[in-house]
Amino acid sequence: MQHTGRIHHAFLLRGISGNGKHAFAMRWANALICEDTRTAMRPCGICRGCILFGAGTHPDVEIVESPPGKRNIGIDQIREVIEHIWLSRQFASWKPVVVPGAECMTISAANTLLKTLEEPPGKAVFILITDRSDRLPITVRSRCRFLDFPIPPKELVLPWLAEQLPPSADTGLLLAASGGAPLLALRYGKGDTLQQRTALHKELTMLLTGKANPMIIAARWKTLGCAVVLPWILSYVIDLIRLRFREELQPTLHSDDAAALRRLAGKLDSSFGYRLLDRCLETRRVWEDSTSLNELLLLEGLAIDFTIYDS
Ligand SMILES: [Zn+2]
Incomplete structure (x- = not known):
């Protein structure tokens, strides 16, 4: 051309x-x-x-x-x-x-x-x-x-992903965790990103069930940075809301966490779920619009929001 x-x-x-x-x-x-x-x-x-x-x-x-x-x-x-x-x-x-x-x-x-x-x-x-x-x-x-650039069909990506990674890699989980994006799934498969993401989702479940201190959790999130953790937190909340209404849906988490999330979703007050979603989107907007904000403070605020759940 x-x-x-x-x-x-x-x-x-x-x-x-x-x-x-x-x-x-x-x-x-x-x-x-x-x-x-x-x-x-x-x-x-x-x-x-x-x-x-x-x-x-x-x-x-x-x-x-x-x-x-x-x-x-x-x-x-x-x-x-x-x-x-x-x-x-x-x-x-x-x-x-x-x-x-x-x-x-x-x-x-x-x-x-x-x-x-x-x-x-x-x-x-x-x-x-x-x-x-x-x-x-x-x-x-x-x-x-x-x-x-639409998300390519899973049937095409999974065999390609399997060729790139060791046989032990859970390609289905990697692809789900990356929202269907092949190169992101590959990056997840090569580093410890998926483990980090799983750890973060466990922390969110602990916050929701009152088993963790939001300040300590937020300090760990800060080491990963808002660019990394905010999309993960958002996807967790979306999974939670989806599971609340459609129990058979496969969440994008590791199966151990999926079971915990499913139990949690069953007890979830849906208005609380939507409030959390709003807070996640608002936090992301604040972070995107500002160049000099205190990330720790922002993450602490969000972590605290997860603890205000008394089901
Ligand atoms: Zn040339």
């Missing part, structure tokens, strides 16, 4: 985390700067462009991410990229700009990018990636062509 010159200039890759958007975007960016015109949308892997891309030093490729230790993509980063696109000497036919975590752009960064998305310099191609497109300003979204 790129060699015929017919291409849209701004794309938004949407879908849940860990389902291949990033890998796709990088391969696409590589294909855009590949100098071998015979391979169409496949990078040849051996030309000068591909070699520089592989080394992360291609002068026409921009990857815009939040800096280490920060959660936002700031206006200065966007300005720098735009300046570079306009001023730099062109080496390849296209200048791909990949923005993983596009929802992390601050409002001013997004507004600055907007002007360039409206009138992009001739050969720039913006590839924005997000698993939370609802957090991107509508003005940015409306200037992009969407490419949606």
